[in-house]
Amino acid sequence: MPNFDLTGKTVLVTGATSGIGRAVCSGVLAAGARIVVTGSNQGRLAGLSTDLGVERCQALRVDLTDAGERDALVKAAPALDGIVHGAGAIELAPAAFLSEEKLRSLQSLNYEAPVLLTSALAKGRKLNAEASVVLIASVAGLVGAKGHVLYAGSKGALMAAGRALALELAPRRIRVNSLAPGMVRAGMADQAQGALGDAAMEAHEKEYPLGFGTPDDVAAASLFLLSPAARWITGTTLVCDGGFTAR
Numbered sequence: 001m002p003n004f005d006l007t008g009k010t011v012l013v014t015g016a017t018s019g020i021g022r023a024v025c026s027g028v029l030a031a032g033a034r035i036v037v038t039g040s041n042q043g044r045l046a047g048l049s050t051d052l053g054v055e056r057c058q059a060l061r062v063d064l065t066d067a068g069e070r071d072a073l074v075k076a077a078p079a080l081d082g083i084v085h086g087a088g089a090i091e092l093a094p095a096a097f098l099s100e101e102k103l104r105s106l107q108s109l110n111y112e113a114p115v116l117l118t119s120a121l122a123k124g125r126k127l128n129a130e131a132s133v134v135l136i137a138s139v140a141g142l143v144g145a146k147g148h149v150l151y152a153g154s155k156g157a158l159m160a161a162g163r164a165l166a167l168e169l170a171p172r173r174i175r176v177n178s179l180a181p182g183m184v185r186a187g188m189a190d191q192a193q194g195a196l197g198d199a200a201m202e203a204h205e206k207e208y209p210l211g212f213g214t215p216d217d218v219a220a221a222s223l224f225l226l227s228p229a230a231r232w233i234t235g236t237t238l239v240c241d242g243g244f245t246a247r
């Protein structure tokens with residue numbers, strides 16, 4: 001029988017204070033695991049800890065773009081059976097209006113932080129055998145869209161790095177997979193709605209055979225990849241997009 005149980009396991013969730021990461025936290029706790037949650041905003045993190053209950057939840061404030069703060073996280077973290085790298089940001093801008101500063105900032109959070117954190121946790125022997133690493137990427141890294149140059153580049157790079165990480169960590173029985181969601185009604189979608197307007201978002205949703213998703217839809221896919229049921233799956237990307245990229 002496939003085993004979806006996470007009892008006795010410890011999972012780190014970055015970007016835990018909002019949207020998809022927040023839904024992953026609830027799912028991971030419901031599946032029986034202990035959880036280490038991170039966010040860069042102390043107030044939101046404290047609110048999250050209160051909501052989730054402190055018993056199986058350790059909260060660590062960290063700006064993931066800061067190397068020193070990442071090192072402190074690696075030191076403070078217990079041995080992990082799973083990571084969901086949910087922290088991320090988006091920048092929508094036409095190709096003629098890109099700036100080096102915005103490119104570096106997005107690359108730093110969306111690509112460098114999950115890759116360097118995974119590397120440091122592996123080096124520090126903080127990833128147990130059979131651990132599962134889930135990189136939250138995006139369909140933007142798989143198909144082109146206007147205004148997505150910077151975001152697409154960061155998520156495409158993340159998925160590519162995930163495949164190489166999977167090969168390197170397989171001898172330790174550590175799995176690495178990417179999860180590529182389409183538009184999900186969470187923080188980032190609100191930002192897109194603000195930038196594009198309601199009419200454009202409604203038109204965009206029509207391109208989704210099953211409509212836009214919810215944070216719980218992505219949490220469910222993350223839980224599968226974290227669980228022993230996915231023990232033979234590594235180095236791949238699970239697309240979770242209501243059929244958006246099926247055509």
Ligand SMILES: NC(=O)c1ccc[n+]([C@@H]2O[C@H](COP(=O)([O-])OP(=O)(O)OC[C@H]3O[C@@H](n4cnc5c(N)ncnc54)[C@H](OP(=O)(O)O)[C@@H]3O)[C@@H](O)[C@H]2O)c1
Binds near residue numbers: 187
């Ligand atoms: N929503 C979508 O439609 C969608 C679609 C595809 C992929 N995704 C991906 O899914 C992930 C979550 O998206 P979301 O919509 O749930 O985003 P969100 O609601 O905006 O949440 C972003 C999270 O990242 C954390 N974060 C931001 N900057 C940080 C930093 N420097 N250091 C540490 N943490 C930081 C935030 O915590 P603090 O505020 O505490 O810093 C927050 O918890 C992202 O990687 C995104 O690219 C989202």
